[in-house]
Amino acid sequence: MTKPIKVGIIGLGTIGGGTAKVLTANASTISARSVDISLAAICDKYVDQARAKAKSIGIDPAIVTDDVNQVINNPEIDIVVELIGGINPALQFITKALSKGKSVVTANKDLVSTQGALLLNAAKEANRDFYFEAAVGGGIPIIHALKESLRANNFRRIMGIVNGTTNYILSQMTETGRGFVEMLAEAQRLGYAEADPTNDIDGHDAARKMAILASIAFNSRVTEDMVFAEGIRHIDKYDISYARQLGYVVKLLGIAAQDGEDLDVRVHPVLVPARHPLSSVNDAFNAVFVDGDALGEAMFYGRGAGELPTASAVVGDIIMAAENLVNNMAGISGCSCYKHLNVKPMRQTYNKYYFRLMVDDRSLVLAQIAQAIGENQVSIDAVVQKRVVDSGLAELVVVTHKVMEENMQNALAALQKLDSVDHVASMIRVLEE
Amino acid sequence: MTKPIKVGIIGLGTIGGGTAKVLTANASTISARSVDISLAAICDKYVDQARAKAKSIGIDPAIVTDDVNQVINNPEIDIVVELIGGINPALQFITKALSKGKSVVTANKDLVSTQGALLLNAAKEANRDFYFEAAVGGGIPIIHALKESLRANNFRRIMGIVNGTTNYILSQMTETGRGFVEMLAEAQRLGYAEADPTNDIDGHDAARKMAILASIAFNSRVTEDMVFAEGIRHIDKYDISYARQLGYVVKLLGIAAQDGEDLDVRVHPVLVPARHPLSSVNDAFNAVFVDGDALGEAMFYGRGAGELPTASAVVGDIIMAAENLVNNMAGISGCSCYKHLNVKPMRQTYNKYYFRLMVDDRSLVLAQIAQAIGENQVSIDAVVQKRVVDSGLAELVVVTHKVMEENMQNALAALQKLDSVDHVASMIRVLEE
Numbered sequence: 001m002t003k004p005i006k007v008g009i010i011g012l013g014t015i016g017g018g019t020a021k022v023l024t025a026n027a028s029t030i031s032a033r034s035v036d037i038s039l040a041a042i043c044d045k046y047v048d049q050a051r052a053k054a055k056s057i058g059i060d061p062a063i064v065t066d067d068v069n070q071v072i073n074n075p076e077i078d079i080v081v082e083l084i085g086g087i088n089p090a091l092q093f094i095t096k097a098l099s100k101g102k103s104v105v106t107a108n109k110d111l112v113s114t115q116g117a118l119l120l121n122a123a124k125e126a127n128r129d130f131y132f133e134a135a136v137g138g139g140i141p142i143i144h145a146l147k148e149s150l151r152a153n154n155f156r157r158i159m160g161i162v163n164g165t166t167n168y169i170l171s172q173m174t175e176t177g178r179g180f181v182e183m184l185a186e187a188q189r190l191g192y193a194e195a196d197p198t199n200d201i202d203g204h205d206a207a208r209k210m211a212i213l214a215s216i217a218f219n220s221r222v223t224e225d226m227v228f229a230e231g232i233r234h235i236d237k238y239d240i241s242y243a244r245q246l247g248y249v250v251k252l253l254g255i256a257a258q259d260g261e262d263l264d265v266r267v268h269p270v271l272v273p274a275r276h277p278l279s280s281v282n283d284a285f286n287a288v289f290v291d292g293d294a295l296g297e298a299m300f301y302g303r304g305a306g307e308l309p310t311a312s313a314v315v316g317d318i319i320m321a322a323e324n325l326v327n328n329m330a331g332i333s334g335c336s337c338y339k340h341l342n343v344k345p346m347r348q349t350y351n352k353y354y355f356r357l358m359v360d361d362r363s364l365v366l367a368q369i370a371q372a373i374g375e376n377q378v379s380i381d382a383v384v385q386k387r388v389v390d391s392g393l394a395e396l397v398v399v400t401h402k403v404m405e406e407n408m409q410n411a412l413a414a415l416q417k418l419d420s421v422d423h424v425a426s427m428i429r430v431l432e433e
Numbered sequence: 434m435t436k437p438i439k440v441g442i443i444g445l446g447t448i449g450g451g452t453a454k455v456l457t458a459n460a461s462t463i464s465a466r467s468v469d470i471s472l473a474a475i476c477d478k479y480v481d482q483a484r485a486k487a488k489s490i491g492i493d494p495a496i497v498t499d500d501v502n503q504v505i506n507n508p509e510i511d512i513v514v515e516l517i518g519g520i521n522p523a524l525q526f527i528t529k530a531l532s533k534g535k536s537v538v539t540a541n542k543d544l545v546s547t548q549g550a551l552l553l554n555a556a557k558e559a560n561r562d563f564y565f566e567a568a569v570g571g572g573i574p575i576i577h578a579l580k581e582s583l584r585a586n587n588f589r590r591i592m593g594i595v596n597g598t599t600n601y602i603l604s605q606m607t608e609t610g611r612g613f614v615e616m617l618a619e620a621q622r623l624g625y626a627e628a629d630p631t632n633d634i635d636g637h638d639a640a641r642k643m644a645i646l647a648s649i650a651f652n653s654r655v656t657e658d659m660v661f662a663e664g665i666r667h668i669d670k671y672d673i674s675y676a677r678q679l680g681y682v683v684k685l686l687g688i689a690a691q692d693g694e695d696l697d698v699r700v701h702p703v704l705v706p707a708r709h710p711l712s713s714v715n716d717a718f719n720a721v722f723v724d725g726d727a728l729g730e731a732m733f734y735g736r737g738a739g740e741l742p743t744a745s746a747v748v749g750d751i752i753m754a755a756e757n758l759v760n761n762m763a764g765i766s767g768c769s770c771y772k773h774l775n776v777k778p779m780r781q782t783y784n785k786y787y788f789r790l791m792v793d794d795r796s797l798v799l800a801q802i803a804q805a806i807g808e809n810q811v812s813i814d815a816v817v818q819k820r821v822v823d824s825g826l827a828e829l830v831v832v833t834h835k836v837m838e839e840n841m842q843n844a845l846a847a848l849q850k851l852d853s854v855d856h857v858a859s860m861i862r863v864l865e866e
Contacts, residue, residue, distance in 0.1 A: 301731060
């Protein structure tokens with residue numbers, strides 16, 4: 001048909017390498033299904049290393065440069081693929097590429113979650129596409145599904161296991177019965193967790209991804225700073241064990257829901273009922289659970305990271321952008337956030353809670369506890385376990401009815417002050433179906 | 434922006450009613466996200482009933498007619514939605530609508546699985562779209578995912594639980610321990626199975642859906658007659674119980690795989706390992722499990738039928754077609770089957786098998802059996818259960834290694850002839866991961 005669409009990649013790291021591999025290995029399938037796409041330029045600051053990598057994939061090392069202008073300012077290039085991550089200089093590169101009339105594909109969740117509106121509008125202005133399927137859920141095509149196939153729905157709730165590192169650690173803690181510190185070390189050893197794991201472990205990565213999903217599903221811009229994030233550092237192996245006895249599995253969930261006129265968007269550990277499909281999403285797998293007013297409940301499951309799964313999403317976007325360029329259809333859709341909804345502060349949300357207390361092993365303790373939390377409008381659904389600990393203390397596990405977060409926090413503070421309570425060992429929210 | 438896109442629905446049954454409801458209830462969301470869409474005509478042969486239904490949804494009954502030409506031959510109508518099902522007259526209606534310059538959306542799996550190529554080519558010829566997301570998996574957006582987001586992949590295997598009736602019956606048999614006949618009757622009572630359940634129970638419905646998925650995933654036209662189909666009538670509660678002891682769950686699976694230069698496409702009961710994500714897809718839920726060379730393994734899960742979930746997919750297609758008309762982008766893609774692959778006869782496929790025999794309760798029987806099947810190149814992986822039955826017969830459960838179907842069938846015939854074998858009670862294929 002027409003001349004091939006030329007692609008330039010910035011960043012030949014893990015995802016960049018995967019993208020180059022898929023574009024090369026599957027070129028004939030892609031061409032037969034859609035349009036001819038040729039990888040014409042690669043920019044990487046470690047140019048020698050990148051040339052060796054290109055060669056090993058079967059790509060002419062001569063197309064590798066360390067001058068980013070050979071990609072973003074090159075009139076031959078139709079589509080720029082940004083895979084260096086982070087805000088700067090990725091933001092400058094993408095903005096310039098769009099202004100030069102290139103469509104842009106990225107996997108950059110940090111950038112999309114903070115500058116998504118700006119970049120989508122810049123793309124529309126330039127009559128070009130800005131796609132980022134790989135920014136959430138790796139190979140899982142959740143963003144196009146929410147934006148296109150499922151858009152007949154008013155979404156009620158989106159829930160996601162969108163961080164592979166924390167899901168790996170929690171799955172291994174559940175399977176082996178061992179503790180967080182030990183399992184984090186193993187995840188680091190296996191390459192599932194970074195040397196500085198803060199971003200993953202404390203929920204920031206998941207919060208960015210949920211900001212993106214919430215913005216799309218609810219047509220209202222949500223950025224990371226609006227998303228309450230609590231990580232998994234405090235999850236104790238005893239909590240995982242008690243949860244199992246109660247019929248739950250502990251997962252780090254992102255939740256984005258319509259709550260009256262507001263949105264409720266947060267990331268924190270959740271006790272998920274064992275019969276819920278999200279409970280069996282294990283190890284480095286991701287899943288996004290969608291509840292729409294027509295669709296009902298649906299789930300999208302797959303590998304949330306990794307060289308080739310992420311490249312599947314990146315190359316999917318490249319093909320879509322290429323087809324749009326060939327058919328003169330680029331730049332149809334810009335930012336879809338036409339609403340300006342408030343995100344509820346966490347303290348005003350309603351949840352069911354599990355908490356564990358270390359208490360004096362005396363009678364009457366339960367009555368004191370029930371009174372202390374009852375004074376804060378928190379009512380008990382079930383007291384489910386009691387185990388005498390070596391220290392002479394007893395362990396008490398309580399599940400509440402659905403109550404306001406602020407009341408729950410006040411109740412926990414009140415418990416902490418009771419003489420009979422040694423300390424509040426943990427509090428985990430419980431998924432209500 | 435522009436004038437609204439006008440939609441005409443043919444058939445105001447369950448899915449037609451759901452489609453009218455979603456178009457009406459979610460009109461403002463759809464318009465804000467995409468383009469204005471107005472439901473301008475409905476045709477149904479039971480016109481009085483349809484007018485009453487329209488009125489109950491809040492639609493002007495005056496737009497309801499029993500003259501199909503008011504929809505397909507009406508210059509005001511931009512998109513025709515065919516929801517009467519079956520081959521004729523749906524085929525004539527769609528062909529005419531396309532020739533009159535209308536884009537067409539349907540949920541008609543019977544028609545798409547037999548006439549998909551013809552209709553996709555007719556749509557391309559007419560410069561219009563022909564969409565059928567709802568034909569497979571109800572609300573699950575699997576067709577657009579395979580055609581678009583995931584098309585960077587060479588697919589290795591697609592597996593689906595794509596028939597809700599059989600999945601409901603098997604799930605209930607598993608949960609309650611009761612038999613097929615009893616659970617079929619209950620499914621009929623609850624409206625999950627039709628009065629004549631043949632289409633579902635014998636795997637024909639699933640075969641049609643797998644023909645559609647295989648055609649899309651492997652870019653080669655597969656029609657129902659090429660798909661081996663075996664249903665669930667012969668599944669015994671004892672097999673479900675033995676399967677569970679062996680760590681499996683019995684599911685009716687559609688499987689479509691690349692096998693060398695050929696395709697392997699079939700529908701039959703399968704022993705699915707309990708840890709596989711497909712094993713926990715229960716009741717009327719559907720799921721499609723995709724294995725692609727870049728993506729790896731992914732699963733799409735949701736409600737496979739029902740008024741509103743199916744309407745979610747139909748209206749998603751309507752919005753896509755409407756947007757394409759507004760942006761002058763209709764008719765870009767036609768039939769995607771550019772290959773002509775052979776579908777392997779079932780007897781040449783390789784599988785692992787579970788089978789159950791009723792045998793004389795004597796020693797030496799096992800040696801005779803091993804010899805009889807060994808002579809047919811079938812080797813035993815495990816003999817796993819033995820239960821003495823009232824009649825004086827014993828029950829023997831055998832799992833084989835991976836062997837050729839033809840050899841397995843010959844082995845079963847040989848067993849049947851042995852004096853020590855009363856009868857072969859069952860044979861179910863086992864999923865290899």
